[in-house]
Amino acid sequence: MNNLISNTPQPPYYAVIFTSQRTPGDRGYAYTAGRLAELARTMPGFLGAESVRDEHGAGITVSYWQSEANMRHWLEQAEHAAARQLGNSVWYEDFSVRVARVERAYGKNRPG
């Protein structure tokens, strides 16, 4: 076991799937990413987040939320932040955001 996989409750709950390709160089990204991860943990309905980025700058982050309202609150907060503008213009060559309702979940040592 490790801390990659979020210990989410029984579905239903909500997920934000954020897929992104970083531009070269840091340019403040690591600092802001850390701050946003801290902020997410303080938001109502936050259930966890899973994040992987490879050595070529390709990344997928999935955050989990108890309700659609919790998820929307987070997205609206994030969208309004300067971080989003910098993400669009500086940090990401490309990105996609998908919001989804998790309907079923299972895994190793986690029968569905």
Add this chain to the structure above:
Amino acid sequence: MNNLISNTPQPPYYAVIFTSQRTPGDRGYAYTAGRLAELARTMPGFLGAESVRDEHGAGITVSYWQSEANMRHWLEQAEHAAARQLGNSVWYEDFSVRVARVERAYGKNRPG
């Protein structure tokens, strides 16, 4: 632009979020992962897949499907394959599968 992000249609559609921590060593993993990726592309309703694994063996793969039936068909096929057994017993220290209905999507150069 690059080929990380799947060019999915307007929602709704379905997503399988597979988060995993690899065990050390290959032990046939790369070959089988490539075969399964090829198989997915031939399945009815396959819309695309996004996959990232970092240098520590942490990975997230999200595959997208037109309908719940298409997604279930893929999962049932995969579950029945020997690959799933090997994944559980040999390749993955830990994993989680979440199936979700994508309700909204947007991104860079992809207004939602």
